[in-house]
Amino acid sequence: MKAVMCNQWGPYDQLVIEDIDSPIARPDEVIIDIKAVGLNFFDTLIVEKKYQTQPELPFSPGGEIAGTISAVGDHVIAFAPGDRVMAHVGYNGAREQLAVQAQKVTPIPQNISFEIAAALTVTYGTSLHALRDRAKIKPGETLAILGASGGVGQSAIEIGKVLGAKVIACASSDEKLVSCKQLGADELVNYSKTDLKSELKRLTDGKGVDVIYDPVGGDLSEAALRAIAWNGRFLVIGFASGTIPKMPLNLTLLKGCQIVGVFWGKHIEKEPEKHQTNLSTLVHLCANGSILPRVYKLKPLIQAVDGLDLIAKRQVQGKVVLTV
Ligand SMILES: NC(=O)c1ccc[n+]([C@@H]2O[C@H](COP(=O)([O-])OP(=O)(O)OC[C@H]3O[C@@H](n4cnc5c(N)ncnc54)[C@H](OP(=O)(O)O)[C@@H]3O)[C@@H](O)[C@H]2O)c1
Secondary structure (H helix, E strand, O other): OEEEEEOOOOOHHHOEEEEOOOOOOOOOEEEEEEEEEEEOHHHHHHOOOOOOOOOOOOEOOOOEEEEEEEEEOOOOOOOOOOOEEEEEOOOOOOEOEEEEEHHHEEEOOOOOOHHHHOOOHHHHHHHHHHHHHHOOOOOOOEEEEOOOOOHHHHHHHHHHHHOOOEEEEEEOOHHHHHHHHHOOOOEEEEOOOOOHHHHHHHHOOOOOEEEEEEOOOOHHHHHHHOOEEEEEEEEEOOOOOOOOOOOOOHHHHHHOOEEEEOOHHHHHHHOHHHHHHHHHHHHHHHHOOOOOOOEEEEEEHHHHHHHHHHHHOOOOOOEEEEEO
16 A cells, blocks of 8 residues: 655655555554545654654654544454544554554544545644633633634634634734634734734733634744733644744733643543543534634645645645545
């Protein structure tokens, strides 16, 4: 079978397409014939050994997949060949087939396509966990999202609206903000043109923002924290800018606010039952039309490098999905 392989640590343009052996299911595993693979920013890091998860070489990038089950191990009773499913696998998704532990697999209804299902788990899972479990956001609270047109950013807009927040989408261009508006953002801030802190203060009548969702890092983080409300929650999601900011702790004292770390990958390991509940919630919300991952570019498996290039060059609004 075909696979996108990382045989040595290095930039994603060193990935190669290879024929490798098809997997065989262990007793607790199912074989998924992969139809779609969701790419994420972390795929650009994992192949360079710059991500928290460092797989053994060789491996394939691609952390989230959707497809059809083609075989089940002897102990698996919850699934049968032909079932439509999705799974978060962390890596090894960019290939034609994968053996996955049955407990990591979630069924998908007929009205959710494989491309959409493959774009649902990581970004929407992160945002639901961040906003509901970590920030405990309440209806009517204000939510500012940095990098709002990116993968996790777009999902935070939709999940924020589902949870009843007033969403302020922040991004680096007016073009990117158009897609945020279409997703339901109430207010828009172009942080390459305006001062982020003053604009967030202005949009909240001087009160400040209740919850800040930050997947970007760099200089934007402190500017946003300076515009947080009393009792606010600053969610540390990621550092797409490449710079991990150092925050003056006096700000947390002065504003009575919390800086809250969000590590979805660890959460699914440590709190598997909560994760499964969150996944079922996401499938339900997607099936009834409350959320819809926006697939910015569909690319065939063999063009995985082009897909990662779009992400690395900051050109994506939503998700890049590989079709298999
Ligand atoms: N904590 C968790 O559990 C968790 C889960 C998933 C993802 N993440 C992290 O969240 C971050 C974003 O992931 P994503 O998949 O949403 O990425 P993405 O789709 O590429 O979006 C990232 C956004 O960051 C902004 N950005 C600023 N500087 C950038 C740069 N130098 N390169 C690329 N983007 C830059 C861009 O928005 P503007 O141009 O508008 O600024 C872009 O839309 C990553 O660091 C990822 O590892 C964390």
